[in-house]
Amino acid sequence: MPDAEAIESVPESLRLPAVRQLTGPIRSLVAVALILLFLPQAGRASAQPVPQDRETADAVLADVGYRLTVAAAPYCSKRVHRPGFTIHDLSQYSRRSQDMIARRYGFRSEPLVLAVAQGSPAAAAGLQPGDAIMAIDDAPLAPREPGSHNSHARVARILDQIDAAASNGVLRLTVRRAEETRELRFALEPGCPTRFQIRSDDSIEARANGSYVEVNSGVFGFVGDTAELAALVAHELAHNVLSHRARLHADGEANDTGAIRATEIEADRLAVHILDRAGYPPEAAIAYLQRYDRHHGLDFLDSRTHPSEEARIAIVRAEIADIAAARARGEAPWPQFVPHPSENADVEPISDSQSR
């Protein structure tokens, strides 16, 4: 059962959509307080407490997801140009909340920008949360099905449209902001293709299904800071990067606890490299596991698919030591079990410049 699995469960099919729930009018006050109290340090990804209100959580996940997917690009056999922003649409919300949501966000027929990742080209181009997306490379958007609710279908179609338009490395958006139409054009960074979303669920879980990483809303109030959140997300992203789910199914090992455990160890190891490249302290993975262990301290039901927190911490420490040793030898760190790009003809080399 999911609760017995140390960090995440991987359901047969990701239950989409996450029904979005909002937490009230304190959002802007919380956001201002956070900005005042926790100004980011320059350069390194700063460790900031993670806000628990939903809209700021969306913004934090957009930041973390963008930073990690771009940093993980060298490990991915398939890459996309990361848009650097997330969207939402009225069709995702429950029928009874739609009137309130439409007034609150100003929804008309278009999807709205939900969050723009810090440091992304989209942010540099001036894209803002709340911008209504009217066209992508001059093409109209997939329409909203009348009466649709609790549905991720339109958002998924539009994200596909964005990925297709971005395949040449440049994205052109027509947006409406305060009744003004403007066109934004920006070059994009390559990254791994995983998409991110939040599920309204208080339990401390996240999951990966090969193409999405979904984080429960309960995680945001549990982690100590954004680096710990990044550690959890990096572990899930690593599952997708390494195609674990597809591999387990292809090998007939989807229910083989030994095979699953091996993928968990790989995900923990690769996550350390992804965090390091993204500028998060990899030790945050240890802090997260210790926090999780304290939280589940009375849970004697050991998971058969995940090593114990103690064993996982040792795995993380060993990988951190490997990275330090590689640097001491003057070599670029590389996880030993991941094919190097030069060994994979499908992967074009990319610049190392956006990491570290």
Ligand SMILES: [Zn+2]
């Ligand atoms: Zn896992």
